[in-house]
Amino acid sequence: MFKENLLAGRRILVTGGGTGLGKAMAARFLQLGAEVHICGRRKIVCDETATELMDLYGGRVTSHGVDIRNALAVEEMVETIFRDAPLTDLINNAAGNFISRSEELSPRGFDAVANIVMHGTFYVTQAIGKRWIALKQPGNVVSITTTWVRNGSPYVVPSAMSKSAIHAMTMSLAAEWGRYGIRLNTIAPG
Template sequence: MTADFADDLLKGKRILITGGGTGLGKSMGHRFMELGADLIICGRRLEVLEATAQEFKQAFGRTVQTIACDVRSAESVESMLDDAWWNGKVDVLVNNAAGNFIAQTHKLSSRAIDSVLGICLHGGAYCTTGMGRRWIEANRPGTVLSILTVSALMGAPFTVPSAMAKAGIEAMTKSLAVEWGPKGIRLVAVVPGSFPTEGATSRLTPAGSATSSHEGIPLRRTGKHIELANLCAFLVSDLAGYITGETVVIDGGSRYLGGARGGVREMLNWTDEDWEKQRASMPVSRSAQVTS
């Protein structure tokens, strides 16, 4: 099922997506290209970006620019934005890159905290201010779309750094919508609920959890990537030209139940042994560590 958008809804727009090679970023990019946009995707793994770009070229017959970038590094972000900017105009920035995992907060190492804040908070701020500066200096309008989490609005145990970081990006969205509004720059945010992806599922699903992925969702299902992509396409299009500073939630109504993410109630009662099993089950991360 797809929304009844005009095929050229995003024609003429050049869209930069951070973390655009996999997961929700890839799904958004696919939909944006279906609607006529030209695409730039960045991420840490160039081989992943190039594989996605090749898929899109075969599907749409248009080249996708790929740029290796670690958004935790201000220097890397500036280099990436230079590459994107000088290869053609950029109309839309999508702050999608993210990092998260479940852990007992009091056992997080400083490196683990910095890893999440570096991607989700610093990276989003570096990309947004860098792109905004270029738009303002060139006297061009632009749109920033940031992908948040429900924890940014409600808080969340066991994923505290991510909640902190995404709440900061929401504050940035509201603040810059006012500051940059006179410059013709819009900022909007989207809060997805449960939209399963391989990366997020492997890091955020409690080991051995018996909790159904549909529990706590009034619509009794997880979201479809096309549903999120359609919402994002609308928000970055000219149809939403009078919307700025807003955060739109797409979660099947789950937050209104006050329900924490599936498995959280179980985790509140976990023993140290349960947490050890969880740590052992998680994919190895080179940049995020939890103290023992």
């Protein structure tokens, strides 16, 4: 379905790229010729994924151990990546969630999800977006949301609220950054 080397010349960062959906996207981007960067809190998992994907498909996968809840750590990672060459694309995939009755949810539990999903996604998007703007380089951002953004869901209020914030961020930044050639979209698997 896709032309061989369709993504040749692309440099793509996938947050939460060590496992699950992030790993699957990173694999496909690599198969299509992109240079891939993956990041996650557990560096060893990202290292293992990078090795596995390169063994399977060749190409280049660079692993970064970073907690996207830490804005300074995000800045350092993005600066390191851009030293070699700018990214062309960002996949905001990193997330956290757990099931809980909302009346039993602690502030710490709420923050655990909101800090990864909402704050972390903004930190990564801003760190990359401001560099694209400074370099006068277009870019693409795809953020993973959920169907809960539109229809709600019980027991996942922190995630639903945070993913709704990502949806709002995407619409706002599309209006703000579109003039720079930066495209922002969301997808809600499921």
